[in-house]
Amino acid sequence: MAATSRTDDKLEDLRRKRGESQLGGGQRRIDAQRGKGKMTARERIAMLMDSGSFQEIDPFVVHQSTEFGLDRQRYLGDSVVTGYGKVDERLTFVYAQDFTVMGGSLSNAAAQKICKVMDHAVATGAPIVGLIDSGGARIQEGVDSLSGYSDIFLRNVRASGVIPQISAVFGPAAGGASYSPALTDYVMMVRGQGQLYITGPDVIKAVTGEDITHEALGGAESHASKSGVAHFDIDSEEACISAISLLLSFLPQNNMEEPPRTNARDASVVEGLTEIVPDSPNQSYNMLDVISRVVDDGGFMEVHASYARNIVVGHARIGGRSVGIVANQPETMAGVLDINASVKAARFVRFCDAFNIPLVTFIDVPGFMPGSAQEYGGIIRHGAKLIYAYAEATVPKVSVLTRKAYGGAYIVMSSKNLRGDVNYSWPTGEVAVMGAEGAVNIIHRSELRDAANPAAVRSQRVAEYQERLMNPYAAAGRGLIDDVIEPLETRPKIISALEMLVNKREALPPKKHGSIPL
Numbered sequence: 430m431a432a433t434s435r436t437d438d439k440l441e442d443l444r445r446k447r448g449e450s451q452l453g454g455g456q457r458r459i460d461a462q463r464g465k466g467k468m469t470a471r472e473r474i475a476m477l478m479d480s481g482s483f484q485e486i487d488p489f490v491v492h493q494s495t496e497f498g499l500d501r502q503r504y505l506g507d508s509v510v511t512g513y514g515k516v517d518e519r520l521t522f523v524y525a526q527d528f529t530v531m532g533g534s535l536s537n538a539a540a541q542k543i544c545k546v547m548d549h550a551v552a553t554g555a556p557i558v559g560l561i562d563s564g565g566a567r568i569q570e571g572v573d574s575l576s577g578y579s580d581i582f583l584r585n586v587r588a589s590g591v592i593p594q595i596s597a598v599f600g601p602a603a604g605g606a607s608y609s610p611a612l613t614d615y616v617m618m619v620r621g622q623g624q625l626y627i628t629g630p631d632v633i634k635a636v637t638g639e640d641i642t643h644e645a646l647g648g649a650e651s652h653a654s655k656s657g658v659a660h661f662d663i664d665s666e667e668a669c670i671s672a673i674s675l676l677l678s679f680l681p682q683n684n685m686e687e688p689p690r691t692n693a694r695d696a697s698v699v700e701g702l703t704e705i706v707p708d709s710p711n712q713s714y715n716m717l718d719v720i721s722r723v724v725d726d727g728g729f730m731e732v733h734a735s736y737a738r739n740i741v742v743g744h745a746r747i748g749g750r751s752v753g754i755v756a757n758q759p760e761t762m763a764g765v766l767d768i769n770a771s772v773k774a775a776r777f778v779r780f781c782d783a784f785n786i787p788l789v790t791f792i793d794v795p796g797f798m799p800g801s802a803q804e805y806g807g808i809i810r811h812g813a814k815l816i817y818a819y820a821e822a823t824v825p826k827v828s829v830l831t832r833k834a835y836g837g838a839y840i841v842m843s844s845k846n847l848r849g850d851v852n853y854s855w856p857t858g859e860v861a862v863m864g865a866e867g868a869v870n871i872i873h874r875s876e877l878r879d880a881a882n883p884a885a886v887r888s889q890r891v892a893e894y895q896e897r898l899m900n901p902y903a904a905a906g907r908g909l910i911d912d913v914i915e916p917l918e919t920r921p922k923i924i925s926a927l928e929m930l931v932n933k934r935e936a937l938p939p940k941k942h943g944s945i946p947l
């Protein structure tokens with residue numbers, strides 16, 4: 430009897446401790462968090478994971494610091510909830526910072542909890558999702574909290590290209606705390622809640638005199654549209670968590686696996702594509718109208734939708750296979766490649782390549798953006814990133830030229846010369862060094878200067894140039910375009926190209942790593 434009662438006592442003690450650990454910084458703090466319209470760390474995890482699948486790790490960890498009265502502020506589990514579970518039946522590791530414990534600030538103990546799940550994620554080849562809500566390094570701990578961040582950053586970098594890493598920012602991520610999200614593959618931010626900045630408004634005011642709010646400086650919209658730090662800015666916590674699941678559905682568990690495949694196999698022709706490209710070369714159209722007709726069920730998860738809109742990137746499936754789509758967007762700045770578009774697309778191409786996601790590229794690009802702002806900003810260096818990314822990528826690369834492929838931009842966008850595997854063109858495709866007007870002004874300069882009627886000569890020469898060069902057949906005649914296809918055939922052609930390429934193997938020369946022009 431005595432043994433049983435001792436066991437009972439221990440069980441009761443465990444249950445009491447377990448209950449305490451579930452309360453984070455206490456009910457008053459939980460109420461305050463909810464009062465701000467925010468979910469708690471545990472609620473976020475419960476919403477992300479398949480029902481009942483979450484297994485918590487380290488609920489009894491406490492920090493060991495004693496400075497500044499910290500010994501009187503110990504909470505079971507400290508400021509982060511960690512563990513694993515299933516998202517759509519696939520193993521996923523998670524950590525969620527708990528703002529109710531000292532503002533989610535990162536103690537060394539919290540850092541070690543995060544590192545433990547990151548290590549498990551790498552060892553078992555499963556994605557890691559960080560749900561961020563933190564005042565940054567726990568100030569009272571000094572170097573201990575800083576070294577905690579270092580341990581996380583090191584793991585972020587080592588896990589890069591091995592397992593998918595996703596960060597969702599639900600609250601502040603002040604100071605160095607912003608660098609862990611920045612090192613991961615995807616950053617999502619909740620509008621009106623998520624805030625990322627290196628130095629806050631107070632410091633900025635003191636140093637530069639500039640007056641700016643937290644939201645304008647580091648809110649979701651700023652990072653989604655101005656800095657490009659955030660790939661997604663999302664209206665609510667619920668929508669953000671759904672977006673995490675959707676994103677994971679396109680990704681393999683790790684770099685040694687293929688992305689999951691669905692049963693969508695309909696390979697019939699698609700009406701409505703022929704009418705999209707306008708007759709006039711100067712008229713724009715929306716490339717999303719092409720993409721949505723070609724992908725399975727119109728499902729396209731656009732990445733960086735508000736940033737560098739002259740190029741479109743995102744995840745979709747074609748014939749059930751996960752693909753990364755890269756597409757020039759004629760509707761914004763005529764689809765020209767500038768610095769931001771080059772960097773945006775280059776990063777996406779490298780992500781897809783790292784995770785065995787084939788690339789499907791839709792091309793309508795008048796060239797690189799001219800101007801001193803672009804040249805001084807380093808368009809040569811940044812444009813080179815996109816060349817580098819496409820040239821280095823060994824995943825299947827399929828492209829469709831819908832209209833213009835001019836100049837250097839022709840080369841960049843998945844061209845045959847950069848080892849594009851299958852390159853299609855619509856009959857409206859035009860591969861040329863530059864547009865007709867510009868070309869005629871250069872190559873017929875003296876004739877135009879001496880002509881009695883320069884306008885008539887110019888239009889005749891433009892017509893000749895268009896007739897001879899502004900079509901896909903010169904490229905197709907050299908095998909640089911594999912076939913000229915009717916727009917309605919686009920989807921079945923891509924499906925069969927992806928099928929043909931399914932076992933593609935291509936290796937780069939052995940090296941430690943390349944030296945991408947950063």
Ligand code: HXC
Nearest residue numbers: 531532534563564565566567568569578601603604605606
């Ligand atoms: C310790 C912290 C803390 C921190 C917040 N708290 N941040 N405790 N270390 N970094 C505590 C607060 O003291 C408070 O405790 C509780 O958390 C809630 O914070 P509030 O300020 O009441 O909340 P709110 O008004 O919502 O403001 C949140 C906040 C603000 C914007 C995050 O707390 C803030 O600015 N914190 C400091 C941010 C910061 O400068 N962090 C260090 C960055 S440097 P009580 O008990 O009073 O309620 C850094 C270096 C990393 O991170 C370097 C790695 C390379």
